[in-house]
Amino acid sequence: MLSETKKDPLYIQLYNHFRQEIEQCRLQQGEKLPSIRGLSNSLSISKITVEKAYQQLLSEGYIQSFNRSRYSVNKFEGNIIPIKTKHTLIKSDSSSKREEEVIYDFSSGEMDMDGFDFALWKRYISKVFSNKGRLMRYGNSQGEEELRTEIAKYIHKSRGVHVHKDQIIVGAGIQTLLHTLCSMLKLEYNSIAFEEPGFKNGRRIFTDHSFEIMPTKMSKDGIDMEELSKNEARLVYVSPSHQFPTGYIMPIGKRHRLLQWAQDVKGIIIEDDYDSEFRYFGRPIPALKGLDASGNVVYLGSFSKIIPPSIRISYMVLPDTLMEVYQKSASLYNQAASTAEQLALAKFMADGHLERQIRRLRKLYADKRLIFFDAIKNILGKNVEVNVSEAGLHTILAVKTGLTAKELVERALVKGCRIAPVRDYYINKSTEKLPQIILYFSKIPSNEIARAVKLLKEAWF
C-alpha cells in the first residue's frame, strides 16, 4: 500500500489510508487503531512516520487518544458522508463568448490605446518598491496620505473644490466608496432620488443596501426639481457637470436651487463628477461641491477616464458631519485600493504628469470627437438624430428605423460593433419614440472611426 515512489510523503499516504477507512466505515467508531510500535514494525517504516499520520488524524478529529499510546476512531453523530463533491460546470455566458467577435466597442468609455504612457507609469510603479516598509503593511484605511494630499490639490485647482486631505477617502472604484457611504447614510435615510436615466452601476449599490430608489426625470438643465420636491427622498444622486447618459449640464441657478433644497429637507446631494475633465470648449464646469457652504454635498471623483480603469483608484469627499461618522468606524474598514498604485499615482501627480496626461487626452479626444461627428453626419446622415455634446466621451443617437433598440444592438453585434441602448439606464423602461443608442468614441482608433460607423450603417439600414 505505501510506496516511496508516490508523490505524497509516507505519513500522508498512511493518513489518507486511515481517513478513507474511517470515512467508508471499514474502521468502526470506537475501534482502536494499531499501536504505533506495532504498525511501524509490520510496515517497516519509522515510528515517527506513524506518529505524524496519527497526529494529523487527531488534529482533524478523525481519531482520539484512547490511552497514552493508543488511539481509537472518534464517535460521530450520524455517518460520515463519503465525499464526492461534484459541481455543475457553469455554462460560460453567451456575452463573453461573443467577446472575440467584437471589433469595435462603442459601449464603453475605456481609453484610447495610445492614451496612456505605460512606460512612464511603469517607472513610477517601480520606484514605489524601494519603500518596502510601506508595502508590507495593510494600507491606511482612508487611503495613503500622499495620495490624499495630491487629490486635495488637484480638485482645488481643477474643480474648485477646497478641502483638507483628511476629508478625502480613497477607494478602489466608485462602488467600494458607495458601499461605505451607504452604510453611513442608512442611519438617517432610506430612499434616494436618482437621475432617470442614470448611472446604473452606482444605483445598484443603493439597491444592494435596501434603499428605495426614486427615479426622477432629467430636464435639459439637470434633474427635475419639481419631481424631486414631490417625492419624499432627502438624498439625491446627480452628475451636474455632465450627466450620464444625457450629457446635460446643470446651470448655476439650478445648482443653487438644488443646494437650497438640500438645506431645506436636511438632505444630502451626492455629486458624481465622473468625466468632468473632458470639455472641449472653454474650461471644465466647476463642481457643485465648490458651492457647498453648508456641508450638504458628498463629492465622488474617479480617475478611470483619465488613467486606465484597470488602475482602480477613486475618491470621495465627505462633509464634516459624515466624516465624523466615518472616523468612528474607519478602523473596521480595510482599504481596497492597491498601496503600490496609490503611492505611484501620488508621485505621478506631484510631478505634474496627471495634468499633462489630461491635456494630452483632451487634445486626443477633441480631434477624435470631430472625426466621430463628421463620420456620423456623412455616413448616417438623416437616418439618425444626434446630440452633439460639447463634453464627454460619448453621444446619444436616435435611430430612425423600424427596429427596436434590442434589434439595433443585435444587428450591430453581428457586424462586430458593441453598442448600448439608453433604455438600459432607465429604471422605468417606457417606450421611446425612437430607439436611442449610446455611442462612446474614446476607444475606437481615430483612423477606423469611419469604418466603424459604416458597419453600423450596414447593420441598421
Added chain:
Amino acid sequence: MLSETKKDPLYIQLYNHFRQEIEQCRLQQGEKLPSIRGLSNSLSISKITVEKAYQQLLSEGYIQSFNRSRYSVNKFEGNIIPIKTKHTLIKSDSSSKREEEVIYDFSSGEMDMDGFDFALWKRYISKVFSNKGRLMRYGNSQGEEELRTEIAKYIHKSRGVHVHKDQIIVGAGIQTLLHTLCSMLKLEYNSIAFEEPGFKNGRRIFTDHSFEIMPTKMSKDGIDMEELSKNEARLVYVSPSHQFPTGYIMPIGKRHRLLQWAQDVKGIIIEDDYDSEFRYFGRPIPALKGLDASGNVVYLGSFSKIIPPSIRISYMVLPDTLMEVYQKSASLYNQAASTAEQLALAKFMADGHLERQIRRLRKLYADKRLIFFDAIKNILGKNVEVNVSEAGLHTILAVKTGLTAKELVERALVKGCRIAPVRDYYINKSTEKLPQIILYFSKIPSNEIARAVKLLKEAWF
C-alpha cells in the same frame, strides 16, 4: 483689471470678473452684458477672448443669450449665495498620533519585513506592462481569468477544494467580496450567526447590510452547535481551520454536523479560511468546503497572510445556486482589484513562486514561533497563562494582574508596544476572569522578540 502677467488666461480673468459681479448682485438679473465688439474695443483685447469668457458664463448658466449678439444675466429663483466654503479641520485622531511611538506592533498579523522578495515581485509586475491591451480596460468583473485558473489549482492542491475557475470571484480584500455576497444573501436571509469572539471586520459588513448578528459562543471544537441550533439563523460565518482569535480547530465530526445543519435548515455556511497555510506540525487542515457535497458552503480565501496585504487580492468560491444569482448581475459590479496585480500574481503562482513563498514563510514563522513562546515562558513566566497554538501567527495571553484589558493596552503603548485585547472581538463584552490579550508574532523581528516581551513585562508587572 485684466493683466497679461496674471497666471490665468485673459478669458478666465474676464469670466471671473463677470461671475463675481453676478454673484454679488452688482450686475442685476436681466441686465444686459456689454456687446462683444464693444468690450473688445474698450479693453483692447481680442473678440475671441470676450466670446470665450461669455461662452463659459453661458455654459455654467450665469447668463443667457438675449439676441444674436448680446447676452443678459440669467434670472434665478432667490439670490445667488456668495460662496465662502469653510471647513472645520478634522482633528487628526489620537491613535494615529501615537503611531510614531509604536516600536513593536503585536496587534497585527502583518508580514515579517524579510518575508517577501519584492525584487522578484517587481519583475512580475513589470512583465505585465508589456500587455498594454489588458491594462487599458476595466478588468473582468469576476476577476482575471488567468488568476482564477491558478486559484482553482491552488485551493485544489493545498486545501482539498475542487472547483472550476468560473465558480471563483476575485475581490480586493474580503470586505469587497462580502459586500457582493451580502447583497445576494439578503434576498433569502436576514440574520447570521457569528463566532463569538470572531472576525469583527467581516461582521461589520453584515451589520452594514442590516443583517441581525447572532453571536454564538465558541467551544473548543468550534462554534457551539447547540446555541447555533437554538437561534433562528440559517447563515453562519466560521473559520474551521483556525478560528480567530481563539485558534480552535473544528474536528471532522463537528464539520459533518455543521454541514448536516446547513442541509437541514437550508442554510449557508460561510467559511473564512484566512490563515490556513500556517500549521507547524503535520499538514494544513483541509477546508470544510472540500466536504461540501450539497452546495451549502461559501469559501473565502485571502492572500493577505502569504503575500503582503498591500497587494489587495482575495477570492470567494460560490455554490452553484449563488453563482447563478451572481452571474445575473455580474455586469453591474466592477472589479475592485488592480488588473496589473492580478495578472502578476497569476504568473507568480503559475511559476511556482507562491508555493515557494509559503514554504519560506512557514519556516520563518516556525522558528519565530519557538523564539516567541520561549520568550513568553522565560520572561513572563507564571504571570501569564498562554495558549500554545500549533498554527497561525498569534496566541492569546491571559494576564494575571489587577489591571483591566484597557489598562494593559495603555501601559503597553507607553512602552512602545501595541496590543489588542480579545474583548474587542466580542459583541457581548462580558467581564473576563483574567484580561486576555492577542499577541501576533509575525511582524516582530526574531532577534528583537525577547526585547519586545521584556517591554511588556516592564509595562505590566
